[in-house]
Amino acid sequence: MDLAARITQVKPSPTLSLDAKTKALQADGVDVVNFGAGEPDFSTPDYIKQAGIRAIEDNFTRYTPVGGIPELKKAIVDKFKRDNELDYSPDQIAVSCGGKHTLYNLAQVLFQAGDQVVVPAPYWVSYPPIITLAGAEPVIVATSETNDFKMTADELRAAVTPRTRAMILNSPSNPTGATYTRAELEALAEVVLERNLLVISDDIYEKILFDGLSFRNMANLGPELKERTVIAHGLAKTYAMTGWRIGFMAGGKEIAGAVTKLQSQSTSNPCSIAQKAGVAALNGPDDSVAVMCAAFDERRLFLIEALNRIEGVKCFRATGAFYVFPNFSAHFGKRFGDLVIDGSDRMADYLLEEARVSVVPGQAFGEDACLRLSYAISLDDIKKGLDRIEEALSRLS
Ligand SMILES: Cc1ncc(COP(=O)(O)O)c(C=O)c1O
Structure with a gap:
C-alpha cells in the first residue's frame, strides 16, 4: 500500500510504544517497575x-x-x-x-x-x-x-x-x-x-x-x-x-x-x-495539585539522591515536571554476555529484559547519554526499581 510521504517520514511516538510494550508485559503477569509513565499516577479530582x-x-x-x-x-x-x-x-x-x-x-x-x-x-x-x-x-x-x-x-x-x-x-x-x-x-x-x-x-x-x-x-x-x-x-x-x-x-x-x-x-x-x-x-481550588506536587517532590528528592549514589550514574537536580534525566553513559561499551550496551536504546532494552524495569532511552529525546525516569509511580516502586537497576548494572562487565 502506498501511503502518503507525509506519514511515512514520521515514526510512531517512542514513549507511547514503550508504554504499550511495558503494559503488555504487565498484562502477562510480569512484575515490571515502570519508570516510563508520562502521566500522573493520581486520579482526576472528584x-x-x-x-x-x-x-x-x-x-x-x-x-x-x-x-x-x-x-x-x-x-x-x-x-x-x-x-x-x-x-x-x-x-x-x-x-x-x-x-x-x-x-x-x-x-x-x-x-x-x-x-x-x-x-x-x-x-x-x-x-x-x-x-x-x-x-x-x-x-x-x-x-x-x-x-x-x-x-x-x-x-x-x-x-x-x-x-x-x-x-x-x-x-x-x-x-x-x-x-x-x-x-x-x-x-x-x-x-x-x-x-x-x-x-x-x-x-x-x-x-x-x-x-x-x-x-x-x-x-x-x-x-x-x-x-x-x-x-x-x-x-x-x-x-x-x-x-x-x-x-x-x-x-x-x-x-x-x-x-x-x-x-x-x-x-x-x-x-x-x-x-x-x-x-x-x-x-476550582488547586488543593489537589498541591497534594500531587508534594508527593512528586518527595519522590524527586529521593530519586535524584539515590541515582547519584549508583556507580556510573549522574543526575542533575530536576526542578519541575515529574521526570529526571540521569546520564548512564559511563556504562556504555560494557557487555552482558554477547550483548554490548552501545547506547541508551540497548541500555533500556537490557534493563527491561534483565531487571524488569522500564525506562525511556534518551535517544528518543535526542540525547543518547541519558535515560528518562518518570517518578509518577509510588516511592516503594521507585526504591524497588532502583535496586533492580543497580543490581543489573553490576552484572555488566
Ligand atoms: C512537553 C509536553 N507537551 C505536551 C504534551 C501533551 O499532553 P496532552 O496531549 O496529553 O495534553 C506532553 C505530554 O506528554 C508533554 O510532555
Missing part, C-alpha cells in the same frame, strides 16, 4: 469528575463551538490573568483535544515548507514530527548537560538562519525536568527580538514546579515578547486529566482564528463533557 458526570446528565453531549465553549474560554482567560499576569481576550484562545493537538494545530497554521523551527535537545518526542508534518524543518540544537540541558542565547543564535521562523521552549521540561530562570529567558529573548522569531512556549508542566520556584515564560518578559509568543497548554498533567483530552493555546487573534478554522475542517470541537470538566478544573 469535583472535576462530578462536573463531567453532570454534563452527561444535563445532556451536554452535542457539538459545541469549534474552538471551545465560552465558559471554558473565560476560565482560561481568568487562569492566565490570575496565575501568569497575562491578559488575553477569549478570541485569543482556542481549545483543542489535548496539548499535543494544540501543538499540532499551531504547527499546521504557522509553519510551511522552507521554514525552520529551532528545537533544543533533549526535546519532547513529538516536536520534530509535528514540525515535519507541517512541511517545515526541525533544527535540533544540542545543549550542554553542564547547563542542565538548557539552551543558551549563543546556542540559539548559532542555529538561527534567515529561514528560522520560530523556536519551541518547554519549561519545566520533558524529558529533563529542567526549568529556565528569568535571566536565561531574558538572554534568549534578546535573540528572539533580534531575529524576529516566534516562540512556542509549551507550558504544560507549569504547576509541577519545586524548590520554591515560581513559573514564568517568554510572554512574561514584556509586550514585545508577548506578541511573539504563543502559549501551548493543557489540563492533562496539572489535573491528572490525561484521558480527557483538553489542551489550549493563547496568542494572537489571527493564530487562534486559524486554529479554530483548522479544527472546523478536521476534528470539530473538543469533547463537550471534557470541556465542562475543564471549566471545573480551572475554576
Whole structure:
C-alpha cells in the first residue's frame, strides 16, 4: 500500500510504544517497575469528575463551538490573568483535544515548507514530527548537560538562519525536568527580538514546579515578547486529566482564528463533557495539585539522591515536571554476555529484559547519554526499581 510521504517520514511516538510494550508485559503477569509513565499516577479530582458526570446528565453531549465553549474560554482567560499576569481576550484562545493537538494545530497554521523551527535537545518526542508534518524543518540544537540541558542565547543564535521562523521552549521540561530562570529567558529573548522569531512556549508542566520556584515564560518578559509568543497548554498533567483530552493555546487573534478554522475542517470541537470538566478544573481550588506536587517532590528528592549514589550514574537536580534525566553513559561499551550496551536504546532494552524495569532511552529525546525516569509511580516502586537497576548494572562487565 502506498501511503502518503507525509506519514511515512514520521515514526510512531517512542514513549507511547514503550508504554504499550511495558503494559503488555504487565498484562502477562510480569512484575515490571515502570519508570516510563508520562502521566500522573493520581486520579482526576472528584469535583472535576462530578462536573463531567453532570454534563452527561444535563445532556451536554452535542457539538459545541469549534474552538471551545465560552465558559471554558473565560476560565482560561481568568487562569492566565490570575496565575501568569497575562491578559488575553477569549478570541485569543482556542481549545483543542489535548496539548499535543494544540501543538499540532499551531504547527499546521504557522509553519510551511522552507521554514525552520529551532528545537533544543533533549526535546519532547513529538516536536520534530509535528514540525515535519507541517512541511517545515526541525533544527535540533544540542545543549550542554553542564547547563542542565538548557539552551543558551549563543546556542540559539548559532542555529538561527534567515529561514528560522520560530523556536519551541518547554519549561519545566520533558524529558529533563529542567526549568529556565528569568535571566536565561531574558538572554534568549534578546535573540528572539533580534531575529524576529516566534516562540512556542509549551507550558504544560507549569504547576509541577519545586524548590520554591515560581513559573514564568517568554510572554512574561514584556509586550514585545508577548506578541511573539504563543502559549501551548493543557489540563492533562496539572489535573491528572490525561484521558480527557483538553489542551489550549493563547496568542494572537489571527493564530487562534486559524486554529479554530483548522479544527472546523478536521476534528470539530473538543469533547463537550471534557470541556465542562475543564471549566471545573480551572475554576476550582488547586488543593489537589498541591497534594500531587508534594508527593512528586518527595519522590524527586529521593530519586535524584539515590541515582547519584549508583556507580556510573549522574543526575542533575530536576526542578519541575515529574521526570529526571540521569546520564548512564559511563556504562556504555560494557557487555552482558554477547550483548554490548552501545547506547541508551540497548541500555533500556537490557534493563527491561534483565531487571524488569522500564525506562525511556534518551535517544528518543535526542540525547543518547541519558535515560528518562518518570517518578509518577509510588516511592516503594521507585526504591524497588532502583535496586533492580543497580543490581543489573553490576552484572555488566
Ligand atoms: C512537553 C509536553 N507537551 C505536551 C504534551 C501533551 O499532553 P496532552 O496531549 O496529553 O495534553 C506532553 C505530554 O506528554 C508533554 O510532555
